[in-house]
Amino acid sequence: MINEDPALGDLSEIGDAIGDRKLTSVQATEACLHRIETWQPRTNAFLRLEADKALAQARAMDKELAAGKRRGRLHGVPMAHKDMYYRTGQLSTGGSEIRRHWTAPVTATVLERLDAAGVVELGFLNMAEFAAGPTGHNVHHGHCRNPWDGARVTGGSSSGSGASVAARMVYGALGSDTGGSIRLPASACGVVGMKATYGRVSRAGAVARSWSLDHVGPLTRTVRDNARILGVIAGYDPDDSTTSEKAVPDYEATLDGGVAGLRIGVALPEALVPVDAQVGAAVQAATDALGRLGATILPARMPDFTDLYRSAEVMVKCEAAAMHRPWMESGAPYANQVRTRMEAGFFIPATQYIDALRLRAHFVREFLDIAMADVDAVVLPAIPFPVPTLEETDVESSGGPATLSMVARFTGLTRPFNTLGVPALSLPCGFDANGMPIGLQLVGRPFDEALLYRIGHAYQGATDHHRRVPL
Protein backbone atom coordinates (compact mmCIF):
# COMPACT_ATOMS: atom_id res chain seq x y z
CA MET A 1 0.00 0.00 0.00
CA ILE A 2 1.58 3.30 -1.08
CA ASN A 3 1.17 6.15 1.36
CA GLU A 4 -0.42 9.40 0.20
CA ASP A 5 3.10 10.79 0.30
CA PRO A 6 5.27 8.30 -1.61
CA ALA A 7 8.33 9.56 0.30
CA LEU A 8 6.97 7.79 3.37
CA GLY A 9 6.88 4.40 1.67
CA ASP A 10 9.57 1.75 2.09
CA LEU A 11 12.21 1.19 -0.56
CA SER A 12 10.90 -2.27 -1.42
CA GLU A 13 7.31 -1.05 -1.54
CA ILE A 14 8.30 1.83 -3.84
CA GLY A 15 10.50 -0.41 -5.99
CA ASP A 16 7.63 -2.85 -6.44
CA ALA A 17 5.15 -0.03 -7.18
CA ILE A 18 7.45 1.39 -9.85
CA GLY A 19 7.88 -2.09 -11.33
CA ASP A 20 4.11 -2.59 -11.36
CA ARG A 21 3.64 0.85 -13.02
CA LYS A 22 1.56 2.10 -10.07
CA LEU A 23 4.07 4.87 -9.42
CA THR A 24 6.68 6.46 -11.64
CA SER A 25 10.30 6.95 -10.75
CA VAL A 26 9.78 10.66 -11.37
CA GLN A 27 6.96 10.75 -8.81
CA ALA A 28 9.11 8.95 -6.24
CA THR A 29 12.04 11.27 -6.94
CA GLU A 30 9.89 14.38 -6.70
CA ALA A 31 8.47 13.14 -3.39
CA CYS A 32 12.01 12.75 -2.02
CA LEU A 33 13.00 16.19 -3.30
CA HIS A 34 9.98 17.71 -1.59
CA ARG A 35 10.94 15.98 1.63
CA ILE A 36 14.56 17.14 1.26
CA GLU A 37 13.38 20.74 0.93
CA THR A 38 11.90 20.51 4.43
CA TRP A 39 14.49 18.34 6.15
CA GLN A 40 17.84 19.41 4.69
CA PRO A 41 17.86 22.72 6.61
CA ARG A 42 17.11 20.81 9.81
CA THR A 43 19.66 18.03 9.38
CA ASN A 44 22.43 19.09 6.94
CA ALA A 45 22.35 15.52 5.70
CA PHE A 46 23.26 16.31 2.08
CA LEU A 47 26.61 17.69 1.02
CA ARG A 48 25.51 17.79 -2.63
CA LEU A 49 21.97 17.51 -3.89
CA GLU A 50 21.75 16.77 -7.62
CA ALA A 51 18.05 17.29 -8.26
CA ASP A 52 18.13 17.92 -12.02
CA LYS A 53 20.39 14.97 -12.67
CA ALA A 54 18.22 12.73 -10.50
CA LEU A 55 15.05 13.78 -12.31
CA ALA A 56 16.69 13.15 -15.66
CA GLN A 57 17.72 9.69 -14.48
CA ALA A 58 14.20 9.05 -13.18
CA ARG A 59 12.71 10.02 -16.55
CA ALA A 60 15.12 7.64 -18.26
CA MET A 61 14.14 4.82 -15.88
CA ASP A 62 10.43 5.48 -16.55
CA LYS A 63 11.10 5.44 -20.28
CA GLU A 64 12.83 2.07 -19.99
CA LEU A 65 9.91 0.65 -18.06
CA ALA A 66 7.47 1.97 -20.62
CA ALA A 67 9.52 0.11 -23.24
CA GLY A 68 9.16 -3.09 -21.21
CA LYS A 69 12.62 -3.14 -19.62
CA ARG A 70 12.89 -3.49 -15.85
CA ARG A 71 16.44 -3.76 -14.56
CA GLY A 72 15.48 -5.32 -11.25
CA ARG A 73 13.83 -4.67 -7.92
CA LEU A 74 15.60 -1.32 -7.43
CA HIS A 75 14.63 0.04 -10.85
CA GLY A 76 13.82 3.76 -10.54
CA VAL A 77 14.28 3.94 -6.75
CA PRO A 78 15.97 7.14 -5.47
CA MET A 79 18.91 6.78 -3.09
CA ALA A 80 21.86 8.91 -1.97
CA HIS A 81 25.24 7.91 -0.56
CA LYS A 82 27.89 8.85 1.92
CA ASP A 83 30.25 11.24 0.12
CA MET A 84 33.07 8.71 -0.12
CA TYR A 85 31.95 6.62 -3.09
CA TYR A 86 33.80 7.74 -6.19
CA ARG A 87 32.11 8.56 -9.47
CA THR A 88 34.39 9.30 -12.42
CA GLY A 89 34.83 13.00 -13.03
CA GLN A 90 32.67 14.05 -10.11
CA LEU A 91 33.42 15.68 -6.77
CA SER A 92 34.05 13.36 -3.86
CA THR A 93 35.00 15.11 -0.63
CA GLY A 94 35.23 12.26 1.86
CA GLY A 95 33.79 14.82 4.27
CA SER A 96 37.11 16.62 4.22
CA GLU A 97 38.44 20.07 3.44
CA ILE A 98 41.44 18.49 1.76
CA ARG A 99 39.28 16.96 -0.98
CA ARG A 100 36.64 19.68 -1.14
CA HIS A 101 37.34 20.25 -4.85
CA TRP A 102 38.74 16.82 -5.79
CA THR A 103 37.20 14.83 -8.60
CA ALA A 104 37.31 11.05 -8.66
CA PRO A 105 39.18 9.15 -11.39
CA VAL A 106 37.06 6.00 -11.12
CA THR A 107 33.56 4.91 -10.17
CA ALA A 108 33.07 2.76 -7.08
CA THR A 109 32.04 -0.81 -7.81
CA VAL A 110 29.00 -0.49 -5.55
CA LEU A 111 27.80 2.56 -7.48
CA GLU A 112 28.29 0.72 -10.77
CA ARG A 113 26.14 -2.11 -9.41
CA LEU A 114 23.42 0.27 -8.24
CA ASP A 115 23.56 2.05 -11.61
CA ALA A 116 23.11 -1.25 -13.40
CA ALA A 117 20.13 -1.98 -11.12
CA GLY A 118 18.48 1.28 -12.17
CA VAL A 119 18.87 3.25 -8.93
CA VAL A 120 18.37 7.02 -9.17
CA GLU A 121 21.07 9.02 -7.38
CA LEU A 122 19.86 12.10 -5.52
CA GLY A 123 23.31 13.21 -4.39
CA PHE A 124 25.96 12.67 -1.76
CA LEU A 125 25.66 12.78 1.98
CA ASN A 126 27.41 14.26 4.98
CA MET A 127 29.94 12.16 6.87
CA ALA A 128 32.72 12.44 9.41
CA GLU A 129 35.96 13.72 7.90
CA PHE A 130 37.61 10.75 6.14
CA ALA A 131 35.13 8.48 7.98
CA ALA A 132 36.98 9.12 11.24
CA GLY A 133 34.51 9.86 14.00
CA PRO A 134 31.54 8.11 15.62
CA THR A 135 29.28 11.11 16.28
CA GLY A 136 28.44 13.00 13.07
CA HIS A 137 30.44 16.15 13.81
CA ASN A 138 32.11 17.76 10.81
CA VAL A 139 33.96 21.06 11.22
CA HIS A 140 34.45 21.53 7.46
CA HIS A 141 30.96 20.92 6.08
CA GLY A 142 28.84 21.52 9.18
CA HIS A 143 27.66 18.96 11.70
CA CYS A 144 24.91 16.57 10.69
CA ARG A 145 21.86 16.79 12.99
CA ASN A 146 19.58 14.02 14.15
CA PRO A 147 16.07 14.33 12.63
CA TRP A 148 14.56 13.18 15.93
CA ASP A 149 16.18 16.10 17.77
CA GLY A 150 18.44 18.56 15.99
CA ALA A 151 20.49 19.15 19.13
CA ARG A 152 21.55 15.50 19.22
CA VAL A 153 24.12 13.56 17.23
CA THR A 154 23.28 11.32 14.31
CA GLY A 155 26.06 8.91 15.07
CA GLY A 156 28.84 8.54 12.56
CA SER A 157 30.70 8.32 10.47
CA SER A 158 27.82 7.71 8.01
CA SER A 159 25.92 10.61 9.57
CA GLY A 160 24.07 11.85 6.48
CA SER A 161 23.11 8.30 5.54
CA GLY A 162 21.40 7.76 8.91
CA ALA A 163 19.73 11.17 8.98
CA SER A 164 18.50 11.13 5.38
CA VAL A 165 16.94 7.68 5.64
CA ALA A 166 15.34 8.43 9.02
CA ALA A 167 13.85 11.73 7.78
CA ARG A 168 12.45 9.95 4.71
CA MET A 169 14.53 12.10 2.33
CA VAL A 170 15.77 8.95 0.59
CA TYR A 171 14.65 5.32 0.59
CA GLY A 172 18.10 3.99 1.29
CA ALA A 173 21.74 5.05 1.44
CA LEU A 174 25.17 3.49 1.39
CA GLY A 175 27.38 3.98 4.41
CA SER A 176 30.67 2.47 5.49
CA ASP A 177 31.75 0.92 8.77
CA THR A 178 35.28 0.64 10.21
CA GLY A 179 34.32 0.57 13.90
CA GLY A 180 30.55 1.02 13.84
CA SER A 181 30.00 3.75 11.25
CA ILE A 182 26.92 2.11 9.69
CA ARG A 183 25.45 0.66 12.88
CA LEU A 184 25.92 3.75 15.06
CA PRO A 185 23.96 6.16 12.82
CA ALA A 186 21.41 3.41 12.18
CA SER A 187 20.93 3.07 15.93
CA ALA A 188 20.90 6.80 16.74
CA CYS A 189 18.57 7.68 13.85
CA GLY A 190 16.19 4.71 14.21
CA VAL A 191 16.93 2.91 10.93
CA VAL A 192 18.40 -0.40 9.80
CA GLY A 193 22.11 -0.75 9.04
CA MET A 194 24.03 -3.80 7.87
CA LYS A 195 27.77 -4.30 8.22
CA ALA A 196 28.10 -7.50 6.26
CA THR A 197 30.95 -9.99 6.51
CA TYR A 198 34.38 -8.64 5.57
CA GLY A 199 34.77 -9.48 1.89
CA ARG A 200 31.03 -9.66 1.16
CA VAL A 201 30.88 -6.16 -0.43
CA SER A 202 33.54 -4.53 -2.58
CA ARG A 203 35.45 -1.55 -1.18
CA ALA A 204 36.86 -0.59 -4.59
CA GLY A 205 36.39 3.12 -5.29
CA ALA A 206 35.47 3.96 -1.71
CA VAL A 207 37.52 6.21 0.57
CA ALA A 208 39.48 3.99 2.93
CA ARG A 209 39.77 4.51 6.67
CA SER A 210 41.48 1.18 7.31
CA TRP A 211 41.75 -1.38 4.50
CA SER A 212 41.64 -4.24 6.97
CA LEU A 213 38.54 -3.11 8.84
CA ASP A 214 36.42 -1.14 6.34
CA HIS A 215 33.03 -2.54 5.37
CA VAL A 216 30.55 -1.10 2.87
CA GLY A 217 26.83 -1.48 3.51
CA PRO A 218 23.30 -0.09 3.28
CA LEU A 219 21.11 1.92 5.66
CA THR A 220 17.36 1.63 5.14
CA ARG A 221 14.01 1.93 6.88
CA THR A 222 13.25 -1.78 7.01
CA VAL A 223 15.14 -5.05 7.05
CA ARG A 224 13.53 -6.06 3.76
CA ASP A 225 14.81 -2.87 2.10
CA ASN A 226 18.27 -3.56 3.43
CA ALA A 227 18.26 -7.14 2.16
CA ARG A 228 17.25 -5.91 -1.28
CA ILE A 229 20.17 -3.49 -1.54
CA LEU A 230 22.75 -5.91 -0.15
CA GLY A 231 21.66 -8.46 -2.73
CA VAL A 232 22.61 -5.98 -5.46
CA ILE A 233 25.92 -4.65 -4.11
CA ALA A 234 27.36 -7.88 -2.62
CA GLY A 235 29.64 -10.29 -4.42
CA TYR A 236 33.09 -10.84 -5.83
CA ASP A 237 34.85 -7.91 -7.44
CA PRO A 238 38.18 -8.30 -9.24
CA ASP A 239 38.97 -4.70 -8.25
CA ASP A 240 38.91 -5.67 -4.56
CA SER A 241 40.97 -8.80 -3.96
CA THR A 242 39.54 -9.16 -0.45
CA THR A 243 36.05 -9.88 -1.79
CA SER A 244 34.73 -13.42 -1.52
CA GLU A 245 33.79 -15.58 -4.49
CA LYS A 246 31.05 -17.15 -2.39
CA ALA A 247 27.69 -16.91 -4.18
CA VAL A 248 25.34 -14.17 -3.00
CA PRO A 249 22.04 -15.60 -1.76
CA ASP A 250 18.66 -14.08 -2.51
CA TYR A 251 18.32 -12.47 0.91
CA GLU A 252 14.71 -11.45 0.37
CA ALA A 253 13.68 -15.01 -0.48
CA THR A 254 14.44 -16.29 3.03
CA LEU A 255 13.14 -13.33 5.03
CA ASP A 256 9.92 -15.02 6.04
CA GLY A 257 11.58 -18.08 7.58
CA GLY A 258 10.78 -16.92 11.11
CA VAL A 259 12.80 -17.50 14.26
CA ALA A 260 11.16 -20.63 15.62
CA GLY A 261 13.84 -23.12 16.57
CA LEU A 262 16.67 -20.59 16.45
CA ARG A 263 18.95 -20.16 19.44
CA ILE A 264 19.72 -16.53 20.16
CA GLY A 265 22.28 -15.45 22.74
CA VAL A 266 21.80 -12.21 24.65
CA ALA A 267 24.83 -10.24 25.69
CA LEU A 268 24.69 -7.19 27.92
CA PRO A 269 28.43 -7.05 28.23
CA GLU A 270 28.90 -4.83 31.28
CA ALA A 271 32.47 -5.99 31.48
CA LEU A 272 33.17 -4.43 28.10
CA VAL A 273 31.17 -1.24 28.31
CA PRO A 274 28.61 -0.11 30.91
CA VAL A 275 25.14 -0.35 29.37
CA ASP A 276 22.56 2.30 30.30
CA ALA A 277 19.44 0.92 32.02
CA GLN A 278 17.06 2.25 29.34
CA VAL A 279 19.13 0.69 26.59
CA GLY A 280 19.41 -2.59 28.48
CA ALA A 281 15.64 -2.67 29.04
CA ALA A 282 14.92 -2.06 25.35
CA VAL A 283 17.28 -4.86 24.31
CA GLN A 284 15.72 -7.16 26.89
CA ALA A 285 12.24 -6.33 25.59
CA ALA A 286 13.40 -7.09 22.06
CA THR A 287 14.77 -10.48 23.06
CA ASP A 288 11.52 -11.20 24.90
CA ALA A 289 9.70 -10.45 21.65
CA LEU A 290 11.98 -12.84 19.77
CA GLY A 291 11.28 -15.44 22.43
CA ARG A 292 7.54 -15.03 21.93
CA LEU A 293 8.12 -15.57 18.21
CA GLY A 294 9.60 -18.96 18.97
CA ALA A 295 13.32 -18.40 19.38
CA THR A 296 15.14 -19.93 22.31
CA ILE A 297 16.84 -17.13 24.23
CA LEU A 298 20.06 -17.89 26.09
CA PRO A 299 22.62 -15.78 27.89
CA ALA A 300 25.65 -15.25 25.63
CA ARG A 301 29.20 -15.42 26.87
CA MET A 302 31.48 -12.93 25.17
CA PRO A 303 35.26 -13.32 25.03
CA ASP A 304 37.46 -10.71 26.67
CA PHE A 305 37.89 -8.15 23.88
CA THR A 306 40.64 -6.12 25.59
CA ASP A 307 43.41 -7.39 23.33
CA LEU A 308 41.16 -7.15 20.29
CA TYR A 309 40.42 -3.45 20.93
CA ARG A 310 44.12 -2.60 21.12
CA SER A 311 44.95 -4.66 18.04
CA ALA A 312 42.20 -2.89 16.10
CA GLU A 313 43.60 0.48 17.15
CA VAL A 314 47.02 -0.56 15.91
CA MET A 315 45.56 -1.58 12.53
CA VAL A 316 43.56 1.63 12.08
CA LYS A 317 46.31 3.97 13.17
CA CYS A 318 49.06 2.34 11.09
CA GLU A 319 46.96 2.05 7.93
CA ALA A 320 45.52 5.57 8.26
CA ALA A 321 48.96 7.08 8.94
CA ALA A 322 50.37 5.36 5.86
CA MET A 323 47.63 6.58 3.52
CA HIS A 324 47.45 10.10 4.97
CA ARG A 325 51.21 10.68 5.26
CA PRO A 326 51.63 13.08 2.29
CA TRP A 327 48.84 15.33 3.55
CA MET A 328 49.98 15.15 7.17
CA GLU A 329 53.54 16.06 6.17
CA SER A 330 52.34 19.06 4.23
CA GLY A 331 50.23 20.39 7.11
CA ALA A 332 46.95 19.88 5.26
CA PRO A 333 43.80 21.12 7.04
CA TYR A 334 42.51 18.24 9.17
CA ALA A 335 40.26 18.65 12.18
CA ASN A 336 42.51 18.33 15.19
CA GLN A 337 40.90 15.12 16.47
CA VAL A 338 41.15 13.46 13.05
CA ARG A 339 44.86 14.20 12.72
CA THR A 340 45.82 13.31 16.29
CA ARG A 341 44.05 9.96 16.15
CA MET A 342 46.31 8.87 13.28
CA GLU A 343 49.67 10.16 14.50
CA ALA A 344 50.58 7.20 16.70
CA GLY A 345 50.60 5.10 13.53
CA PHE A 346 53.97 6.61 12.58
CA PHE A 347 55.53 5.31 15.79
CA ILE A 348 54.17 1.76 16.04
CA PRO A 349 56.75 -0.79 14.83
CA ALA A 350 55.82 -2.79 11.74
CA THR A 351 56.19 -5.99 13.77
CA GLN A 352 53.37 -4.88 16.08
CA TYR A 353 51.15 -4.03 13.12
CA ILE A 354 51.82 -7.43 11.55
CA ASP A 355 51.17 -9.17 14.85
CA ALA A 356 47.83 -7.35 15.11
CA LEU A 357 46.95 -8.81 11.70
CA ARG A 358 48.20 -12.29 12.70
CA LEU A 359 46.09 -12.15 15.87
CA ARG A 360 42.90 -11.59 13.95
CA ALA A 361 42.24 -15.25 13.16
CA HIS A 362 42.75 -16.11 16.82
CA PHE A 363 40.19 -13.49 17.85
CA VAL A 364 37.68 -14.92 15.36
CA ARG A 365 38.29 -18.46 16.63
CA GLU A 366 37.78 -17.33 20.25
CA PHE A 367 34.57 -15.50 19.33
CA LEU A 368 33.13 -18.46 17.45
CA ASP A 369 34.11 -20.93 20.18
CA ILE A 370 32.95 -18.85 23.13
CA ALA A 371 30.08 -16.63 21.97
CA MET A 372 28.69 -18.61 19.04
CA ALA A 373 29.26 -22.18 20.20
CA ASP A 374 25.64 -22.85 21.18
CA VAL A 375 23.73 -20.12 19.39
CA ASP A 376 22.81 -19.05 15.86
CA ALA A 377 23.14 -15.31 16.56
CA VAL A 378 24.02 -12.96 19.38
CA VAL A 379 21.99 -9.90 20.39
CA LEU A 380 23.45 -6.85 22.10
CA PRO A 381 22.96 -3.07 22.03
CA ALA A 382 24.51 -1.02 19.24
CA ILE A 383 25.16 2.12 21.30
CA PRO A 384 25.37 1.47 25.05
CA PHE A 385 23.84 4.78 26.17
CA PRO A 386 21.06 7.18 25.09
CA VAL A 387 21.83 9.37 22.07
CA PRO A 388 23.85 12.33 23.40
CA THR A 389 23.84 15.94 22.22
CA LEU A 390 26.25 17.45 19.73
CA GLU A 391 27.59 19.64 22.52
CA GLU A 392 28.24 16.74 24.91
CA THR A 393 30.34 14.95 22.30
CA ASP A 394 32.16 17.84 20.63
CA VAL A 395 35.77 16.74 21.04
CA GLU A 396 37.00 19.44 18.69
CA SER A 397 35.65 22.30 20.81
CA SER A 398 35.81 20.94 24.34
CA GLY A 399 37.93 17.79 24.23
CA GLY A 400 37.64 17.32 28.00
CA PRO A 401 38.09 13.88 29.58
CA ALA A 402 34.34 13.29 29.98
CA THR A 403 33.72 14.10 26.31
CA LEU A 404 36.59 11.93 25.14
CA SER A 405 35.43 9.07 27.34
CA MET A 406 31.87 9.21 25.99
CA VAL A 407 33.08 9.31 22.39
CA ALA A 408 35.40 6.36 23.02
CA ARG A 409 32.51 4.34 24.51
CA PHE A 410 30.40 5.00 21.41
CA THR A 411 32.10 2.19 19.50
CA GLY A 412 32.62 -0.18 22.42
CA LEU A 413 29.97 -2.65 21.27
CA THR A 414 30.39 -2.25 17.53
CA ARG A 415 34.16 -2.19 16.96
CA PRO A 416 34.82 -5.82 17.87
CA PHE A 417 32.81 -7.07 14.90
CA ASN A 418 34.93 -5.12 12.42
CA THR A 419 38.04 -6.86 13.66
CA LEU A 420 36.20 -10.18 13.69
CA GLY A 421 34.79 -9.49 10.23
CA VAL A 422 31.48 -11.17 11.10
CA PRO A 423 28.12 -9.72 9.98
CA ALA A 424 26.30 -7.32 12.31
CA LEU A 425 22.90 -5.73 11.78
CA SER A 426 21.50 -2.78 13.73
CA LEU A 427 17.76 -2.14 13.85
CA PRO A 428 15.50 0.05 15.98
CA CYS A 429 14.15 -1.56 19.17
CA GLY A 430 12.65 1.32 21.12
CA PHE A 431 13.00 4.92 22.22
CA ASP A 432 14.62 6.48 25.28
CA ALA A 433 13.15 9.04 27.68
CA ASN A 434 14.27 11.84 25.33
CA GLY A 435 12.31 10.30 22.47
CA MET A 436 15.50 9.15 20.75
CA PRO A 437 15.83 5.75 19.04
CA ILE A 438 17.63 2.79 20.62
CA GLY A 439 19.34 0.24 18.38
CA LEU A 440 19.49 -3.53 18.69
CA GLN A 441 22.54 -5.25 17.22
CA LEU A 442 22.38 -8.80 15.83
CA VAL A 443 25.68 -10.57 15.20
CA GLY A 444 26.14 -13.79 13.27
CA ARG A 445 28.64 -16.25 11.85
CA PRO A 446 30.73 -15.37 8.78
CA PHE A 447 28.53 -14.86 5.69
CA ASP A 448 25.33 -15.51 7.63
CA GLU A 449 23.70 -12.21 6.69
CA ALA A 450 20.57 -14.06 5.55
CA LEU A 451 19.93 -15.33 9.07
CA LEU A 452 20.37 -11.88 10.63
CA TYR A 453 17.92 -10.46 8.09
CA ARG A 454 15.49 -13.29 8.88
CA ILE A 455 15.61 -12.53 12.62
CA GLY A 456 15.38 -8.78 12.04
CA HIS A 457 12.46 -9.17 9.65
CA ALA A 458 10.57 -11.38 12.12
CA TYR A 459 11.17 -8.78 14.82
CA GLN A 460 9.95 -5.94 12.61
CA GLY A 461 6.86 -7.98 11.78
CA ALA A 462 5.99 -8.07 15.46
CA THR A 463 6.93 -4.49 16.40
CA ASP A 464 6.47 -1.00 14.99
CA HIS A 465 9.54 0.98 16.15
CA HIS A 466 10.68 1.20 12.53
CA ARG A 467 7.33 2.71 11.51
CA ARG A 468 7.75 5.83 13.62
CA VAL A 469 8.75 8.88 11.60
CA PRO A 470 10.43 12.02 12.96
CA LEU A 471 8.15 15.05 12.88
Add this chain to the structure above:
Amino acid sequence: MDEKTSLAAGIARHLQGLGYDEKRLAEIATEVDILNGAVRKAAAARLTFDDEPAAFASLMAREAK
Protein backbone atom coordinates in the same frame (compact mmCIF):
# COMPACT_ATOMS: atom_id res chain seq x y z
CA MET B 1 62.47 14.65 28.10
CA ASP B 2 62.03 11.10 29.42
CA GLU B 3 63.44 8.06 27.63
CA LYS B 4 60.25 7.11 25.78
CA THR B 5 59.57 10.67 24.64
CA SER B 6 63.16 10.95 23.54
CA LEU B 7 62.80 7.75 21.53
CA ALA B 8 59.60 9.07 19.95
CA ALA B 9 61.45 12.29 19.06
CA GLY B 10 64.17 10.25 17.36
CA ILE B 11 61.67 8.19 15.38
CA ALA B 12 59.80 11.30 14.32
CA ARG B 13 62.90 13.12 13.19
CA HIS B 14 65.19 10.40 11.86
CA LEU B 15 62.86 7.65 10.67
CA GLN B 16 59.69 9.46 9.69
CA GLY B 17 60.83 13.00 8.87
CA LEU B 18 58.11 14.51 11.01
CA GLY B 19 58.29 17.35 13.50
CA TYR B 20 56.34 17.42 16.78
CA ASP B 21 56.73 19.48 19.92
CA GLU B 22 57.79 17.80 23.14
CA LYS B 23 54.31 17.82 24.68
CA ARG B 24 52.77 16.02 21.73
CA LEU B 25 55.66 13.57 21.56
CA ALA B 26 55.10 12.69 25.22
CA GLU B 27 51.39 12.03 24.52
CA ILE B 28 52.22 9.88 21.50
CA ALA B 29 54.89 7.96 23.43
CA THR B 30 52.33 7.10 26.12
CA GLU B 31 49.73 6.02 23.56
CA VAL B 32 52.18 3.88 21.60
CA ASP B 33 53.52 2.29 24.76
CA ILE B 34 50.02 1.11 25.70
CA LEU B 35 49.23 -0.21 22.22
CA ASN B 36 52.58 -1.93 21.72
CA GLY B 37 52.43 -3.49 25.15
CA ALA B 38 48.93 -4.84 24.55
CA VAL B 39 49.77 -6.35 21.17
CA ARG B 40 53.02 -7.86 22.45
CA LYS B 41 51.16 -9.45 25.35
CA ALA B 42 48.38 -10.75 23.09
CA ALA B 43 50.91 -12.07 20.58
CA ALA B 44 52.96 -13.82 23.25
CA ALA B 45 49.86 -15.59 24.50
CA ARG B 46 48.55 -16.68 21.09
CA LEU B 47 50.94 -16.55 18.15
CA THR B 48 53.23 -19.27 16.91
CA PHE B 49 55.82 -19.32 14.14
CA ASP B 50 53.23 -20.51 11.61
CA ASP B 51 50.62 -17.81 12.15
CA GLU B 52 50.20 -15.52 9.18
CA PRO B 53 47.84 -12.60 8.46
CA ALA B 54 46.07 -14.49 5.65
CA ALA B 55 44.78 -17.04 8.17
CA PHE B 56 41.97 -14.60 8.86
CA ALA B 57 40.56 -14.82 5.32
CA SER B 58 40.98 -18.60 5.28
CA LEU B 59 39.12 -18.97 8.56
CA MET B 60 36.27 -16.74 7.39
CA ALA B 61 35.91 -18.84 4.24
CA ARG B 62 36.07 -22.08 6.20
CA GLU B 63 33.48 -20.94 8.72
CA ALA B 64 31.15 -19.44 6.11
CA LYS B 65 27.47 -20.26 6.47
